[in-house]
Amino acid sequence: xxxxxxxxxxxxxxxxxxxxxxxxxxxxxxxxxxxxxxxxxxxxxxxxxxxxxxxxxxxxxxxxxxxxxxxxxxxxxxxxxxxxxxxxxxxxxxxxxxxxxxxxxxxxxxxxxxxxxxxxxxxxxxxxxxxxxxxxxxxxxxxxxxxxxxxx
Numbered sequence: 001x002x003x004x005x006x007x008x009x010x011x012x013x014x015x016x017x018x019x020x021x022x023x024x025x026x027x028x029x030x031x032x033x034x035x036x037x038x039x040x041x042x043x044x045x046x047x048x049x050x051x052x053x054x055x056x057x058x059x060x061x062x063x064x065x066x067x068x069x070x071x072x073x074x075x076x077x078x079x080x081x082x083x084x085x086x087x088x089x090x091x092x093x094x095x096x097x098x099x100x101x102x103x104x105x106x107x108x109x110x111x112x113x114x115x116x117x118x119x120x121x122x123x124x125x126x127x128x129x130x131x132x133x134x135x136x137x138x139x140x141x142x143x144x145x146x147x148x149x150x151x152x
Contacts, residue, residue, distance in 0.1 A: 001100045001122070001129055003036065003046055008136040010035040010096050014089075015143040027089040034093030038101070041066045067101055068112035104129075 014031050021027045039045035042062045065071050072094050079087050102108045107119030122128045 001104060001124055002133075003039070005129055005133045005136070006035045006097050006100060007032065008133050008140060009100060010093050012136045012139050012143065013092060013096065015140060015147065018143075019147055023085075026086065030086045030089035031093035034090045035097045037094060038066045038097045063101065063106060063108055065112045067098060067108040069098060069110045070112050072098065 010031055014028055017027070018024055036045070036047045039062075040047050040056055041064060043057045072091070075094070076087065076091055079090055098108060098110070102110065102118040103120030104122045104124055105119060106124065107117040109115060110118045122132075
């Protein structure tokens with residue numbers, strides 16, 4: 001899926017939790033970064049075009065290890081040991097990215113290094129993805145105006 005769809009859906013879930021967060025700014029930043037992080041393996045992505053990411057790109061392929069629950073578990077264990085306060089935000093953003101990419105035709109290898117793919121029917125950039133994007137963008141606007149800036 002495109003980054004905009006990942007961001008719209010992650011933002012929607014962040015907004016659902018927003019009123020319960022102790023430090024909403026950190027939660028938003030971490031979850032948005034985490035939803036972008038799996039695409040560090042793609043040199044054409046927003047996060048993958050940086051020089052440091054290009055070194056990483058040399059060793060991994062797109063939708064390989066970084067698009068797996070195995071990698072999410074390893075990184076989450078590290079975060080749990082050293083940065084517990086950001087764990088939920090990180091897992092939320094990263095998990096949503098993996099879930100959404102598993103619904104696409106390209107799919108993901110959820111238990112990397114096992115080669116079995118989890119695939120869906122959504123074409124990246126296709127009509128269904130665009131519809132999902134519009135629905136979640138509308139949901140974001142609704143949540144912003146009803147929960148964060150209530151009109152009534």
